[in-house]
Amino acid sequence: MARGYVVALPMRQGFARSGGAYIGGGCNVESNGIVQAEDVVAALDYLTQQPYVDRSRIVVMGQSHGGLTTMAFGTLAYPGVRGLVNFAGGLRNDTCVAWEDNLVHAFGNYGKQSRYPSLWFYGDNDSYWPRPLPEKLFAAYTGAGGKARLVDFGTFQGDSHGMFGSRAGLPIWLPEVDAFLRELGLPSGPVPASTPASASADANQDTQ
Numbered sequence: 001m002a003r004g005y006v007v008a009l010p011m012r013q014g015f016a017r018s019g020g021a022y023i024g025g026g027c028n029v030e031s032n033g034i035v036q037a038e039d040v041v042a043a044l045d046y047l048t049q050q051p052y053v054d055r056s057r058i059v060v061m062g063q064s065h066g067g068l069t070t071m072a073f074g075t076l077a078y079p080g081v082r083g084l085v086n087f088a089g090g091l092r093n094d095t096c097v098a099w100e101d102n103l104v105h106a107f108g109n110y111g112k113q114s115r116y117p118s119l120w121f122y123g124d125n126d127s128y129w130p131r132p133l134p135e136k137l138f139a140a141y142t143g144a145g146g147k148a149r150l151v152d153f154g155t156f157q158g159d160s161h162g163m164f165g166s167r168a169g170l171p172i173w174l175p176e177v178d179a180f181l182r183e184l185g186l187p188s189g190p191v192p193a194s195t196p197a198s199a200s201a202d203a204n205q206d207t208q
Helices: 029-047 065-073 099-113 133-143 167-183 197-205
Strands: 058-063 081-087 118-122 148-152
Touching: 029 058, 029 065, 029 099, 058 065, 065 081, 065 099, 081 167, 099 133, 118 133, 118 167, 133 148, 148 167
Parallel strands: 058 081, 081 118, 118 148
Antiparallel strands: none
C-alpha cells in the first residue's frame, strides 16, 4: 500500500474462513491449479469493478498452494494483468504416486500456456519442496516457453517455506519484487505519505 497499490488478500473456497468448499482434490496437480485459479478470476472480477482500482495494472502473487494457483492463473488471459509472483509455489500430496513428477508436469504445461512474466522465490531448506525440485519446476516451466526469473535465497531460519510470511523475509523479497515491478513499468518504492491514495500510483509511474 505504501507503493500506491490496492492490496487484496482473497481466500480461495474452503480456505481460512472463506465460504464454499475446497474443490480440486486428487492427484491431478495441473487440474487442481486451474480450478483454484477460477477463484482468483472471481476475486479480480469483483476488484476491477471498484472505482479505486486501476484495471490496467494488476500483479498476482501467491504463496505455497497459492503460488501454484498463481502460475495456473498465468495460463488465462485476463485484461490488465502485467505479471506474476510465485512464493514457494506447489502442491504436495504424499498419498499420490510420483507426486513430484506430477508437480513438474503441471509447471511444464503452465509454462507452455503462460501469458505473463513471473518472478519466483524458493529456498534451500523448504520442508515441502526439497532441492532439486524447485530447479526442476523452473526448468520445466521455462523450457516449455514460460518467462520467469528464479530467486534462490538459500537457507531461511528453520524452514524457507515460510519466508514470505515472516517479517524477517522482507529484505529478501521486497527489493526483488520492486525490481520486477520496475521491469514491468509499474510503480515501485514508497510514495510520499501526503500523496492521495487515488493518485499515488499515477504519480509513481510518472517517475519511471
